[in-house]
Amino acid sequence: MPSTQSPAIEDYLKTVYAHTEWQPDPITPSGLAGALGVAPSSVTEMVKKMAAQGLVQHVPYGAIRLTDAGRARALAVVRRHRLIETWLVREMGYAWDEVHDEAEVLEHALSDRLLEAIDARLGRPERDPHGDPIPAADGSLVSEPSIRLDEAPAGHVGRVIRISDRDGAVLRELDDAGVGPGCELRVTDAAGAPSVIITVEGTARTIAREAAAGIWISA
Template identity: 75%
Template sequence: MPRAENPAIEDYLKTVYAHTEWQVDPITPSVLAAKLGVAPSSVTEMVKKLAAQGLVTHAPYRAIRLTDVGRDRALAVVRRHRLIETWLVQEFGYGWDEVHDEAEVLEHAISDRLLEAIDERLGRPRRDPHGDAIPSADGTLPSEPFVLLADARIGHVGSVIRISDRDPATLRLLDEAGIRPGCELRVTDAAPDATSVALVSGGDAHPGVALTPSAAESIWLTA
């Protein structure tokens, strides 16, 4: 049977969690409204409901933070989303630039039983097609030190941990350049208008690739 959770609540919790997954600044109501594409007044009302349910803490005009219970709920949604993305790529031949919107819909619809079956069929994957860690059923989420490519120093060598799925066009460009989670990059140049990297394999560096600031801000490397 479909799940009985409120999709709007799940979207809010997931968005609050995702904002701080790769950086430390908590999310503000205005940023949350922008990310969800809703009016600030709608955020105000929903945050009041979430706080009343013990899912977030929030003082007027201040940042919004998940409680422990809220974080557990958020991670459950994140798990569903990332498993569905992985399922669509591995079982149905979707491109990694095509799965985000599909998963946004399906994460609210499939049953827990089906999700468990998907996880088992896929061999309990640890990361989705973009490199994002998939929380375990008990909410455990692995992490490791990282650096955003846009902030990496010249000469830094690191493996790609994850690539943001927010822009399908950027995913397609990176795919054409051979940049995927797991590949190793060396930063060869950094300027305000571009960051140049070289793919490293077998100890050899291949010809450099110039990335736009937007692309460089979409790639996380091992630190």
């Protein structure tokens, strides 16, 4: 059967998890409201509900943190989302900038049986089209040391690990520039300029600093 959990709670848990997946600072109620596009009062009520269910820890005006149970629930949703994105790209002909919104809908509707069949057909992938790790059914996932491109020093050589999917236009620009998960690059100029200059396969590319902040490369 499809997930019987509340889609709203699943979205909240996934957002709390995503906030700290690539940086250490926990999310605040105002940050959560902004990320979800809802009123602060809605966040307050939902956080109270999730805390009562043992899914988050929160004190008034403080940060929101997942409990072990909340993290397990969040990872289950993240697994669904990223497997669906991978399936849409590999099997359904979608581009990597087109899959996020589709996955947002389908992650609440797919049965566990169908999700397992998709995972098996895809060969148990460890990363989605954007390079984000796909949690295994037991909640484990593969990670490796990384650094944000906009924080990498000149001369740093690394492999692109993941790229944020928050902006489809940026994904299309990076695709045109030959920058994607798995590609090797060298940072040639990063000294506080509005752009980061990299070299990919011998060709210099200029990446806006805002876009570079959404690219993680191997440390």
